[in-house]
Amino acid sequence: MSNENAGNAMKNKRNLWLLGGCGAALAALFCFLCFCALVLFFWSVRPPSFWEQQRRQAASSQSEETWPVGLTDASGRTWTEEDFKGRTLVLNFWASWCGPCRQELPELQTMAHTYADQGVIVLLINTDEPPEVVERFLREEGLTLPYTIDTDGRWQQRYHVRALPTTLVFAPDGDMTARITGWRGTAYLRRAIETALPETR
Template sequence: MMLQVFLSISLLAGAAGLQAKELNEPAPDFTLKSRSGENLRLEDFRGQVVMLNFWASWCGPCRQEMPLMDDIYEQYKDLGFTVLAVNVDENREEAHRFLDKVPVNYPILYDPESQVSEQYNVQAMPTTVMIDRNGNARFLHYGYKPGYEDDYEKQIRQLVRE
C-alpha cells in the first residue's frame, strides 16, 4: 500500500519533469505468464537485481528503450541482474508482432488485465522500477528519453555491488 501511495505521489512529480525517484519499499510480489509459456514469480528472482519494466507495443518510447535494455541485460546478466518486461497490451498478438521486429533476450511477461500494473500503480508508459537483491523497489522511472539508460546502468552497478 505504501508503495502505491508513493508511486502516486511520484507520478505527480514525474509529470513535472522528475526523471527518477529513489525509494526503499518492498516490491509487490506477482506471478505472470511469460512468453515462453511458464509462470514467472518476482519472488523467484530474490537475490538478483531486477529491472521491472512496464511497456506496451503502442508506446513509442518503449519501442526506443527495449533494444537498449537488451544491451544492458546482456552486459550485466552474469552479475546477478535480470530484466522482467511486463507487457500491458490487452491483445498479446500486438506484443508478439512488436517482439518479432525487435527481439530481446530477457523475459517478457504478460499483464493483459493490468493486475500487476495496478499493484504498481503504473500510469505512464514505460514505467521502470529497479528492485534490489532483497526485493525492495529502490528506483522509479517514468517514461523514457535518450540518456535514461545511463542512469539505469549507474543504478544497476550500485545495486549489484550492494
C-alpha cells in the same frame, strides 16, 4: 575658553567617530550573522539528491510484496521468490505504440546481456495489447527478453503505473531502489541498475 571649547569639540568629534565606527562594526557583524543563518537554513532544507529522491519515491510506492511473485510469462514460466532472491530485477512496463518504450527496450536487452553475470534479470510487462501484436513487435525488433501481457491490469495496479514506460529496479533483497518514468537515456538506466547490484548495496 576658546582653547578649552576647541578641545572639547575635538573630543566630542572623536567620540562620535568611535561611536560611528562601533555602530558600523556592529551592523557588519549583524549582517554577517544573518548571512550565516540564511546559509545554514538553506543548507538544512536543501532538496535531496536525485538518487535520494529516486529511493524515496520507490520506497513510498512499494507494496507489501515487492517482487512480482506469481507472474507467469509468455513461455509459461511462473516466477517465484526463489527466482529473484539474490538477484537484481528490472521490471519494465511498456507498449508497442509508445515511442519512448521503443527507444528503451533495445537498451534493456543490452543491459540484460551486459549484467547477466552479475545476476540481473529484466522482465517486460506489456500493458494489454493483443498477443499477436506483442509477438510480432518483439520478433521484428529482435527482442528476446521474457515478457507477459497484463490483460487484467493487476500488475499495473499493484505497482501504481500511470505512464509509459515505467521501469522499476529491485535490489537482491527485494527493496525497490528506483522508479523511472519515461525514457531518460542509457547512462541513467545503467546507473539505476548498478546502484542495485549486490556489491553496491
